[in-house]
Amino acid sequence: MSEDWRENYAYAVGLQAVIYGYPAVKNLNMRFGMVEKPVGATDTPLSQWFHLRRPADATDTTHGSVSNDFLYSVGWFDVRKEPLVISVPDSGKRYLGVQFMEWYSDIFAYLGTRATGGAAGSYLLVSADWQGETPPGIAGVIRAPTPTGAIIQRVGFLGDRTNLKPVHTMQDASDMRPLSKWLTRDASPSTDRQVLDPADRADPMAFFVNLNRAMTENPPPAKDRPILSLMRSVGLGPGQSDDLSKLDAGTRKGLERALRDGLKLIAQVSVSGGETKxxxxxxxxxxxxxxxxxxxxxxxxxxxxxxxxxxxxxxxxxxxxxxxxxxxxxxxxxxxxxxxxxxxxxxxxxxxxxxxxxxxxxxxxxxxxxxxxxxxxxxxxxxxxxxxxxxxxxxxxxxxxxxxxxxxxxxxxxxxxxxxxxxxxxxxxxxxxxxxxxxxxxx
The missing domain is CATH 2.60.120.600 (Domain of unknown function DUF1214, C-terminal domain)
Structure with a gap:
């Protein structure tokens, strides 16, 4: 314990903020590394599929337990301006899974072999408050809890990992585009790569800067107001400034300690398996x-x-x-x-x-x-x-x-x-x- 109560309080609240906000910060960095300044295999604008044409291997250093049992397709969605149309092909005997993730890493929808019986169809992805009309030809409407997030498509192999042609065919039959383009059959590629920039990693407060940016773009659900009120008391959370240099010295020191210990805790829980069987x-x-x-x-x-x-x-x-x-x-x-x-x-x-x-x-x-x-x-x-x-x-x-x-x-x-x-x-x-x-x- 420090003799400065502000440091102690910021440390206590900061630990909770690291635990609560870790997925938001990870996703901000991952999206930036795939969309605006790609550093790995994925290089894509927003709201468009990027098809990985080979199985994952050791060059894919996403730190996300990537599987090489599929060919992946990745898309980062943004439905603030308009809905997106996600189209999937008939999967036949081949495994197909399309997984929708809101910004804080929960899954809110599936398409594919299990969820929709493997049938072909087009689905409308909309914001939580969208009030538009569903056009003809749409098989269902999916509401995104956060305005931005990620979609992953997985197409499985059928006994031969080297025969990629049929998997590529299924990828090519998949589609993601804004509703306006879908209605006019406009197949022109997206050029939108404007996403939030991560803070300079040299800044000891970079994690919390990114936290504020990500949570402002993607407000958490109303049920989380109690923890958001705590975070706000030390300058963190949605709507808070990303200039944390204005915080008092004790609060900054407490948050820096909380970040070090919070990340160690998260890693420790990951290795131990946490509260599981x-x-x-x-x-x-x-x-x-x-x-x-x-x-x-x-x-x-x-x-x-x-x-x-x-x-x-x-x-x-x-x-x-x-x-x-x-x-x-x-x-x-x-x-x-x-x-x-x-x-x-x-x-x-x-x-x-x-x-x-x-x-x-x-x-x-x-x-x-x-x-x-x-x-x-x-x-x-x-x-x-x-x-x-x-x-x-x-x-x-x-x-x-x-x-x-x-x-x-x-x-x-x-x-x-x-x-x-x-x-x-x-x-x-x-x-x-x-x-x-x-x-x-x-x-």
Whole structure:
């Protein structure tokens, strides 16, 4: 405790502000890095699909646990001026999921295989207060809780990750454009790249500057007024100035301390799994994922929903289990030995679409390896099952002996973690009664 009450108070409130506002700040930086000054694979104007034409790999350093089980399409929407029309093709037997995220990382709508039966259709995305008429040819209206946000489309493979042509065909049949262009069949590309700029990272208050900017653009829901009132008392939140140099010295010092400790807390919760069910050292995703803001679980929203991911799914679409630890409770670390993950026949995850296991480094990115194999699962023809119907993954940095190379899933010679995903999961996964095998260290 400081002798300055202002510093102590700002620290206490600042911790809550970091937890509450982390997703808003992360999304501000991610959007800027994809739209105005692209730094990764995604380079797109607002309100338009950007189709990634290859599966994700180790060059994609978004720190968001990106999957390489799909081809992604990304769009950042802004419905302040007018609605957008999102059109999807018929998906047939191929998995298609279109996921809508409001600014604070909750999911508010889906289209695709599960949500709309895989049928083709055009849907109108509107602001929360839109009062216009729905034009003919629109299959449904989706209201966005915040005026800006992100949309992710995932198109799955059917046993061959190298045959990208049919996936590209589905991407090309997808469309996102302003309503005015859709009505006039204007297919000209968007040129709008005007988004909020992040503050200079050298500024120790940059996080809070970005917080004020993002929350002013995307006001939180009315139910969150109590925490917003607290934040406002130290100059933070929607409608507050982004010039924090005018705050008194004690308040600034308290906020700087809160930022350091708050980010450490979020990272700690992410690694530990937070308040979730653990089975054989695997952490189930929280059943409220994609709805954590709605249920006022702001710590989970900041940590496992946002810090270690991006656009986390609701459990009806996918169930995820994450492992940071082996069967003995030790952190997974490829520099200390090899591991095996064996599924008995009755442990094979039930998924109507597919299931897979993916390896991530401590930044929640894919890591480079000689096979360019980052995940392996039921939709891969090369995965070999044993004579009893089970399957074993060999998790090691160096190549195993020849007889085990077919199911080799390379890991870094460093700490790592695993994601077990089940798309369109069975009831046992949704109810969290499914028991996965532990990750066993072999030397």
């Amino acid at each position: 653990f089975v054989n050292r695997w952490a189930y995703n929280q059943t409220s994922w994609g709805r954590t803001g709605e249920s006022d679980d702001f710590l989970t929203r900041a940590a496992t929903q946002s810090f270690s991911g991006f656009l986390e799914h609701q459990i009806e679409e996918v169930v995820k289990l994450r492992a940071h630890f082996d069967a003995n409770g030790e952190l997974l670390d490829g520099s200390t030995g090899r591991y095996v993950l064996h599924f008995n026949r009755d442990q094979i995850p039930e998924a109507k679409a597919f299931w897979s296991v993916t390896v991530y480094n401590t930044n929640y990115d894919l890591h480079p390896n000689p096979l360019n194999r980052f995940s392996f699962g039921s939709h891969d023809k090369g995965l070999k099952f044993d004579k009893n119907g089970g399957v074993t993954f060999y998790l090691q940095a160096d190549a195993p002996t020849r007889q085990f190379q077919s199911n080799w899933l390379p890991i870094p010679k460093a700490p790592f973690n695993l994601f077990l995903r089940a798309y369109l999961p069975g009831e046992a996964l949704i109810r969290q009664s499914y028991v996965p095998p532990a990750v066993s260290k072999v030397d």
